[in-house]
Amino acid sequence: MVQIKKNIGVETKSTSCGGTFLHPTPMLDELEKGPWPSFIVGIKELAERTRKPMLRGVLDQLEYSYQTKTGYWEGGLVTAYGYGSGVISRRSKIADKFPEAHEFHTLRVQPAPGLHYNTTMLRDLCDTWEKHGSGLIALHGQTGDIMLQGIEEAKVQECFDEINQAGWDLGGAGPAMRTSVSCVGPARCEHACYDTLQLHYKVMQHFAGDVHRPQYSYKFKFKFSGCPNDCTNAIFRSDLAVIGMWRDAIAMDTEAMQGWIQKNGVDFLVNTVINRCPTRVISLAEGMMVIDNANCVRCMHCINVITEALSPGRERGLAILLGGKNTLKVGAMGGTMIVPFFKMETDEDIAAFIRLSETMIEWWNDNSFDHERIGETIERVGLKQFLDGVGLDASIDMVSRPRSNPYYKSES
Numbered sequence: 001m002v003q004i005k006k007n008i009g010v011e012t013k014s015t016s017c018g019g020t021f022l023h024p025t026p027m028l029d030e031l032e033k034g035p036w037p038s039f040i041v042g043i044k045e046l047a048e049r050t051r052k053p054m055l056r057g058v059l060d061q062l063e064y065s066y067q068t069k070t071g072y073w074e075g076g077l078v079t080a081y082g083y084g085s086g087v088i089s090r091r092s093k094i095a096d097k098f099p100e101a102h103e104f105h106t107l108r109v110q111p112a113p114g115l116h117y118n119t120t121m122l123r124d125l126c127d128t129w130e131k132h133g134s135g136l137i138a139l140h141g142q143t144g145d146i147m148l149q150g151i152e153e154a155k156v157q158e159c160f161d162e163i164n165q166a167g168w169d170l171g172g173a174g175p176a177m178r179t180s181v182s183c184v185g186p187a188r189c190e191h192a193c194y195d196t197l198q199l200h201y202k203v204m205q206h207f208a209g210d211v212h213r214p215q216y217s218y219k220f221k222f223k224f225s226g227c228p229n230d231c232t233n234a235i236f237r238s239d240l241a242v243i244g245m246w247r248d249a250i251a252m253d254t255e256a257m258q259g260w261i262q263k264n265g266v267d268f269l270v271n272t273v274i275n276r277c278p279t280r281v282i283s284l285a286e287g288m289m290v291i292d293n294a295n296c297v298r299c300m301h302c303i304n305v306i307t308e309a310l311s312p313g314r315e316r317g318l319a320i321l322l323g324g325k326n327t328l329k330v331g332a333m334g335g336t337m338i339v340p341f342f343k344m345e346t347d348e349d350i351a352a353f354i355r356l357s358e359t360m361i362e363w364w365n366d367n368s369f370d371h372e373r374i375g376e377t378i379e380r381v382g383l384k385q386f387l388d389g390v391g392l393d394a395s396i397d398m399v400s401r402p403r404s405n406p407y408y409k410s411e412s
Contacts, residue, residue: 061092086170090106107159108170109147110168175216194318199224269289274289
């Protein structure tokens with residue numbers, strides 16, 4: 001239906017989907033054009049179906065924000081009993097102009113390790129959210145949470161109680177341990193070098209109190225990837241990246257490799273695998289691929305291309321990288337290799353990993369400024385001071401580049 005209405009002081013033309021529930025939003029309508037999916041389409045369809053005034057108010061305020069080039073949301077504090085975090089507060093600064101959007105809080109809900117769900121749980125969660133909130137859900141936020149977006153403060157506790165009884169828990173927000181995310185790991189991936197699902201579960205059980213009750217200098221995130229493919233983007237998007245790693249040689253099935261080469265040809269092997277090895281450790285000898293494993297940097301490229309014949313080595317575990325984050329005080333940072341190889345086979349290995357993680361977090365809380373991520377603290381005080389503080393030895397794997405200053409003063 002095409003209609004003319006007066007909205008936010010401007011006469012506009014709207015092509016909103018169905019009925020007269022939504023007000024005209026000509027600037028937002030522009031975001032519906034083009035080949036890519038639009039969040040505006042999704043919100044409009046949900047608003048028309050549910051007839052929730054909150055969604056209409058949010059669209060109206062967003063249209064106004066685009067017109068004035070100003071944001072009108074402010075934070076605050078909304079909690080559930082026993083939880084100091086997990087709810088992101090959003091209140092409108094112009095509630096007098098758009099009363100339907102006066103509150104639009106978000107519940108962060110922790111996902112299961114590996115993002116494993118069953119349809120019953122998801123349907124129940126959707127029903128509960130549509131009953132108490134806007135019905136708008138985002139899977140998944142940058143931290144990995146299920147984002148239940150749009151609820152009034154008066155309904156937060158009742159909504160949380162209902163989803164908590166169904167087995168869900170709130171994630172982190174503010175200066176706290178944040179929700180972790182793990183790849184599918186050994187559940188479906190042959191490259192997994194450790195059990196990402198088990199470690200994720202045990203670590204977050206241990207730090208549950210730090211998730212629910214903020215007490216850090218700023219946020220801290222774990223992410224668990226089962227191999228160097230890093231499907232959770234842990235190295236650049238988590239403070240402590242847990243990356244599956246192997247210590248021995250890449251495993252090669254010689255017969256399968258010969259079959260792959262016969263099928264695809266030597267030229268394909270050279271151009272697609274050998275020439276694309278970042279450290280040039282692969283060569284061709286008598287028609288067979290040879291790997292100099294001592295200089296391999298575990299980039300996974302050859303394994304990804306020739307999965308029939310290559311796989312991570314048999315001595316598997318994980319590597320720990322610290323300090324990844326997006327832009328804040330000192331710009332985007334990738335994680336620094338802290339522990340090149342950490343065995344992860346027994347419950348004692350898990351306990352040792354948790355103890356080391358606690359030591360790192362305690363050092364960070366003792367030495368950081370307010371609103372400073374652990375990578376920024378290390379950047380400010382120096383890696384050596386961090387290693388001394390947590391009792392770790394320096395490793396050649398931590399060197400990012402040769403030093404340019406030829407003069408060196410020994411501490412002795």
